[in-house]
Amino acid sequence: MNEQGQRSGLVINKAKTQTMVFGNDNIDQPVKIDDYSLKNVTRFTYLGSVFTHDNDCAQDIWTRINKATEVTKSMENIWNNNQ
Numbered sequence: 001m002n003e004q005g006q007r008s009g010l011v012i013n014k015a016k017t018q019t020m021v022f023g024n025d026n027i028d029q030p031v032k033i034d035d036y037s038l039k040n041v042t043r044f045t046y047l048g049s050v051f052t053h054d055n056d057c058a059q060d061i062w063t064r065i066n067k068a069t070e071v072t073k074s075m076e077n078i079w080n081n082n083q
Contacts, residue, residue, distance in 0.1 A: 002033050025053045
């Protein structure tokens with residue numbers, strides 16, 4: 001994929017690219033790009049959603065609840081205003 005992308009002028013950012021194996025927290029053969037082994041992670045956030053290697057959605061749910069709680073608390077002054 002890297003070679004085909006380079007032909008079109010696209011470059012993979014090796015520092016930002018990571019891998020994750022669903023169902024296992026370990027990877028047998030790390031993915032390499034030009035002799036650079038990509039980091040394998042057990043959790044990452046993509047477009048605000050939290051993904052984990054074991055497909056547990058609890059972390060994503062708690063993250064969303066905490067974000068909603070913060071927004072609700074920040075609007076307390078507006079709701080308590082009598083004007």
